[in-house]
Amino acid sequence: MSESRYATEIAAKDVVEDTAGQDRPELQQAIQEFVDAGFAGIQLRVHDEHGEWVGSAGVRKLGEAAKPPVDGKFWVGSTTKTFVATLVLHLVADGAIGLDTPVADHLPQFGLDRRITVRMLLQHTSGLASYTGDLEPDGTFVPGIPAMGKEWVDNRFHSYRPEELVQFALSEPARFEPGTDQSYSNANYTLAALLIEQAGGRPYPEEMRRRILRPLGLRDTVVPGDSPELPGPHAHGYYRYQDGDQWKVVDVARQNLSLLVGAGDLISTTRDLRTFFAALLGGKLLPAPLLDEMRTPHGALGYGLGLFVQDLGPDGGTIVHHNGGAPGGYGALMIGTPDGSKTLTAGLTTGDSPSDPAQEFPKALDRLIKAVFGGGDGGVRAEG
Numbered sequence: 527m528s529e530s531r532y533a534t535e536i537a538a539k540d541v542v543e544d545t546a547g548q549d550r551p552e553l554q555q556a557i558q559e560f561v562d563a564g565f566a567g568i569q570l571r572v573h574d575e576h577g578e579w580v581g582s583a584g585v586r587k588l589g590e591a592a593k594p595p596v597d598g599k600f601w602v603g604s605t606t607k608t609f610v611a612t613l614v615l616h617l618v619a620d621g622a623i624g625l626d627t628p629v630a631d632h633l634p635q636f637g638l639d640r641r642i643t644v645r646m647l648l649q650h651t652s653g654l655a656s657y658t659g660d661l662e663p664d665g666t667f668v669p670g671i672p673a674m675g676k677e678w679v680d681n682r683f684h685s686y687r688p689e690e691l692v693q694f695a696l697s698e699p700a701r702f703e704p705g706t707d708q709s710y711s712n713a714n715y716t717l718a719a720l721l722i723e724q725a726g727g728r729p730y731p732e733e734m735r736r737r738i739l740r741p742l743g744l745r746d747t748v749v750p751g752d753s754p755e756l757p758g759p760h761a762h763g764y765y766r767y768q769d770g771d772q773w774k775v776v777d778v779a780r781q782n783l784s785l786l787v788g789a790g791d792l793i794s795t796t797r798d799l800r801t802f803f804a805a806l807l808g809g810k811l812l813p814a815p816l817l818d819e820m821r822t823p824h825g826a827l828g829y830g831l832g833l834f835v836q837d838l839g840p841d842g843g844t845i846v847h848h849n850g851g852a853p854g855g856y857g858a859l860m861i862g863t864p865d866g867s868k869t870l871t872a873g874l875t876t877g878d879s880p881s882d883p884a885q886e887f888p889k890a891l892d893r894l895i896k897a898v899f900g901g902g903d904g905g906v907r908a909e910g
Contacts, residue, residue, distance in 0.1 A: 550579045556894040557583045557872075563886035566877030567594035567761050571796035572898055573804070574868045580796070587762045588877055594761035599746055599793050600873035601756065601763075601783060602858035603850025606792040607715050609738060611648045611832020612806060613722050613730075615816045616737050618644070622725040625819075629717060632724045636692055636717075641704040644721065647714040648831040649824055655698035656711035657691045658786070658853075670694065673785065673853050676769050679776055682854070685752040688787040691716045708825030712789035719788025730788065742805055747794040752784040756793060763855025763875040775878040778855040790850055799860050799871040807846065807866025821846055821864055835864075842901015861895070870898045 553572060560568045560583065567584030582594040617623040623632070625645045630638040639653075646652040659670040671694055672681045695713035702709070719730040726733045731749035739747050748757070756779050765778045783791040805811050812820070823835035833846045847861040859872040876883055895901070 550576070550581075552897045553579055554581055554583070556890075556897045557581060559890045559893055560584070560874060560883075560887075563890050564877070564879035564881050564883035566764060566875045568872055568874045569594045569596050569598055569761070569796055570870070570872045570894075571596070571800050572870050573800055574898065584875075584877075585761075588764065594873070594875065595759040597746075597759060597795060597797065598873060599757055599760045599795055600858065600875070601781070601790075601852035601856040602792045602794045602799070602860075602873075603786070603790040603852045603856065604712075605794075605799065605848050605850035605858045605860045606786070606788065606790050607850075608806070608832045608848040608860065609734065609792060609802070610715050610718050610722070610788045611820065612811055613726075613733055613737055614644065614648060614718050615812050615820065615831065617722065617725045619813055619816060623721065629721065632721055633717065635689075636696060638696075639700070639704055643705075644718075645831070646704055647718050647721070649708070650710050650714055650827065650829055651705050651708050651825065652711070652714055653700040653702045653704050653707070653709070654711050654713045654717075655695045655701060656709075656713055657695040657698075657716075658712050660698075660701065660709070660711075670698075671785070676767050678853055679765060679767055679778075682778065682781045683754055684785075685782055686784045686787070688716050688720055688784075691785075691787060692720070708827050708829065710827065710829075712786060715789035716787050722788075738802065738811070742801055744794070744798040744801060747792060747798045747802075749791060750783060750793055752782050754780040754782045756780065761873070761875045763852075764877050765854030766876070766878060766880070773880070778852075781852065781854065783852065785853065790852065794858070796871040796873060799858070800869050803860055803862050803869050803871065804866040807862055807864060838895070838899060838901025840901075842895070842899050845895070845899055859891075859894075861899075863899070868899065870894070 557568045557570050569582040572579045580596040582596050586592045586594045618625050626643050628640045629642050630640050642652045657670045658673040660668050672678045722733050723730050734749050762777050762779045764775050766775050820831040822830050828835050835846050837844050846864055849859050851857040857874040862869040
């Protein structure tokens with residue numbers, strides 16, 4: 527498949543200018559509720575039948591009055607997975623990868639169970655443990671490599687190789703037999719990034735630029751590798767953690783996301799996320815049969831190939847989404863109707879609130895979804 531066969535520039539007629547001055551008080555109120563819940567700031571971009579609206583609430587930096595920039599860059603966390611799934615499916619369309627062939631055929635160095643297919647990686651049905659830790663059925667969290675608390679803060683500039691992450695996951699017991707259940711695992715998508723390199727013949731960041739970023743003109747989306755730098759403009763994200771008997775807060779705008787290669791390592795903006803999502807769901811990046819597979823929910827998670835699919839009920843219809851959170855300080859929302867005609871993209875930052883914003887996040891998100899799509903049940907995920 528050529529670089530431009532499915533990945534084409536968004537036509538000028540499809541691009542709606544920002545209408546930040548548009549009177550949408552319900553949207554401004556909805557994002558203010560995230561700040562009231564304890565987030566430091568949020569920037570939001572909504573594209574719907576009324577045009578495009580952008581706005582922000584909260585602060586760009588603690589101790590200052592300026593709001594987050596509406597064109598600010600942020601770590602998008604697991605929203606990266608939709609980009610990576612799209613890359614894999616590009617290679618499937620090229621004939622370089624078979625969706626139901628063993629991953630071990632392409633990556634024999636890991637000694638993977640031959641029952642694990644490419645589809646299982648993208649669908650989280652491989653059974654592989656997550657190297658950042660797993661939640662047991664009884665609610666017990668089994669930690670992995672440092673991804674939270676003081677241990678992560680002290681190691682947040684450490685560089686990881688993707689092979690190292692995969693080997694860590696493989697050192698843990700499989701959670702179930704391949705294809706028999708579903709469990710969200712970052713290891714699936716780090717393997718997918720390595721698969722992209724093997725089948726595409728180029729480094730994962732280069733394949734991302736060649737197949738998605740350049741054709742769509744996503745100039746502010748970056749695969750940073752092991753660089754900890756977040757380019758400006760950007761809001762500052764903070765991480766509150768316990769050090770002995772003291773609680774501390776640290777600015778984590780700089781962090782090394784080689785911790786989440788292929789699973790959560792992108793930097794982007796609300797504009798670029800909207801452009802990507804509208805192009806993907808509008809059929810401009812993949813042939814229709816593969817896009818349909820992407821949007822077909824599977825298992826308890828309602829997860830297709832790199833996308834969650836959720837029914838909002840009679841008042842809201844269906845939405846598809848993949849939100850995300852970096853290990854500390856940053857979160858992203860990327861939600862749309864299945865055809866991409868209506869989208870919501872946002873970047874969030876946490877601050878120094880002693881209360882955990884994650885406790886109130888589902889309620890605030892539910893209200894935002896109702897304001898944009900109707901319906902909503904607080905069940906949209908923010909995966910890290």
